[in-house]
Amino acid sequence: MSTLATRQREFARLLLDEARPADAGVAVYRASVAANFSAALAATYPVVRRLVGEAFFAEAARRFVLSHAWASGDLNEYGAGFPAFLAAYPHASALEYLPDVARLEWACHECESSPDAAGFDFEALARIEPLRYAALRLVLHPSVRLIESAYAVAAIHEANAPGRDGVPDRLEGPDFVLVRRVDGRAIASCVAEREWRLLGRIAGGDTLEAALGAEAMGETLAAWVSQGIVAGFTAPPCAR
Amino acid sequence: MSPGAPGRAGVGIGLRAPHYREILERRPALAFIEVHSENHFGAVAGAALDRVRADYEVSLHGVGLSLGSSDPLGEAHLAKLDSLVRRIEPLFVSEHISWSSIDGRHLNELLPLPFTREAAAHVASRISQAQDRLGRALLVENVSAYCALGAGEMSEWEFVSEVARRSGCRLLLDINNIHVNATNFGFDARDYLEGIDPALVAQFHLGGHEARGALLVDTHGARVAGEVWSLFGDALARFGARHTLIEWDTALPALDVLLDEAHAAERAIESTSAMAGA
Numbered sequence: 001m002s003t004l005a006t007r008q009r010e011f012a013r014l015l016l017d018e019a020r021p022a023d024a025g026v027a028v029y030r031a032s033v034a035a036n037f038s039a040a041l042a043a044t045y046p047v048v049r050r051l052v053g054e055a056f057f058a059e060a061a062r063r064f065v066l067s068h069a070w071a072s073g074d075l076n077e078y079g080a081g082f083p084a085f086l087a088a089y090p091h092a093s094a095l096e097y098l099p100d101v102a103r104l105e106w107a108c109h110e111c112e113s114s115p116d117a118a119g120f121d122f123e124a125l126a127r128i129e130p131l132r133y134a135a136l137r138l139v140l141h142p143s144v145r146l147i148e149s150a151y152a153v154a155a156i157h158e159a160n161a162p163g164r165d166g167v168p169d170r171l172e173g174p175d176f177v178l179v180r181r182v183d184g185r186a187i188a189s190c191v192a193e194r195e196w197r198l199l200g201r202i203a204g205g206d207t208l209e210a211a212l213g214a215e216a217m218g219e220t221l222a223a224w225v226s227q228g229i230v231a232g233f234t235a236p237p238c239a240r
Numbered sequence: 241m242s243p244g245a246p247g248r249a250g251v252g253i254g255l256r257a258p259h260y261r262e263i264l265e266r267r268p269a270l271a272f273i274e275v276h277s278e279n280h281f282g283a284v285a286g287a288a289l290d291r292v293r294a295d296y297e298v299s300l301h302g303v304g305l306s307l308g309s310s311d312p313l314g315e316a317h318l319a320k321l322d323s324l325v326r327r328i329e330p331l332f333v334s335e336h337i338s339w340s341s342i343d344g345r346h347l348n349e350l351l352p353l354p355f356t357r358e359a360a361a362h363v364a365s366r367i368s369q370a371q372d373r374l375g376r377a378l379l380v381e382n383v384s385a386y387c388a389l390g391a392g393e394m395s396e397w398e399f400v401s402e403v404a405r406r407s408g409c410r411l412l413l414d415i416n417n418i419h420v421n422a423t424n425f426g427f428d429a430r431d432y433l434e435g436i437d438p439a440l441v442a443q444f445h446l447g448g449h450e451a452r453g454a455l456l457v458d459t460h461g462a463r464v465a466g467e468v469w470s471l472f473g474d475a476l477a478r479f480g481a482r483h484t485l486i487e488w489d490t491a492l493p494a495l496d497v498l499l500d501e502a503h504a505a506e507r508a509i510e511s512t513s514a515m516a517g518a
Binding site: 002003004005007008009011012015016023024025026028029032033036037040069070071072073074075076078112113114115116143181184 | 278279281282283284285287288303304305306309310314316317320339340341342343344345346347348349351353354356358359362385386387389390424452453454455457
């Protein structure tokens, strides 16, 4: 074991164990580590923060930071486990919808940092025999996320956007939410349950035949293609 | 001048998200724009940087590579940095002489290394590894510190010089960090400057700090302090003009405040150049 590794391991333990006495210098690092992680959470979860208030959020963030090891040097990916943490956080149990709002915020965060996709290849589609359409698998844009909640999470999310008064225009769920990227920003909107379930089957890799079943949703699919929600397709190899 | 930084030394500012639109609309004259590499790993933020790159030279300044850690170097992180570097073709790629992770756990903080020969050899080999992976030279920056990681075998300036010599990389000297550490550890900041070979110095950083009790803390949340401007003058006199960055990360002010600081740095560089030419 190298001396350097031993010193680093010991220092990290000292930083993360707030019960251990430490000098002013260590206290600066402790405060900075907590502030950096909390700021990353606050940037990703602004609606949760607004719903619970500054002090409550700061304490929840502090406990999350101390109890969740983080394995990347990129803080922009930090906080995936926060919704599950909130679901198990006893002080938040009165706000039953809070974990779902957090899940929606994480979906928006992922949506905004996802890669782009090339446009839908209509020429390739034109080369496919119509008889083989049933075997195609549609591909959703990498930024698309699907969130389901028993609560009116989309309305709560929208009402707590910057500049809004925080009062949702409806209180009843369930919500079937489609998150997609428009001009670089995540847009969360409610869709009909049958549309949401179809998107789920497409995301799950079903063939068109399996995804659609007996449903007549050709116009919906065409709209998703034109909106870039469906970004492509894969075809099975030609049977010869 | 370093390869890739031709012409006279100029001043840049750190660009943070709230200023993007204004920079693109106003396009103030700046030698370069600095961004944190990690903030542009994602597609949308990456595309925003493409627009900035169309008008400016860019410096990619990393905060998450954890070069000094005893853990294996993060290959996934390096791969993201590599693809960003290939796309942006930056003027500089820089990181810190620090560590931020151990046993797979990241603290996302620029933690100090002990000033030992073992640590110098270790961080130098990791810099070499990163340089090989990226296929280009890195600049590495001296960090501010609030405590030591155990006893050292040399001064901080001997340590950073050793790291640079062993890895073949050049230094990004943060003048504010030198002042902060001189105060926190009780050495003379001029001894630090005198202890660095001018050939190793490729860039300067200037930022604000604040006092917390007996310690100075490098917050990047205020104007550059008077003592730091004075030390910057000494650095220019010793090392000559280099590209210089105004860093501001917390309590971000109006863009004009950053530009005002940048103009002050330009005046300092110009007066040194005038004296050198006289």
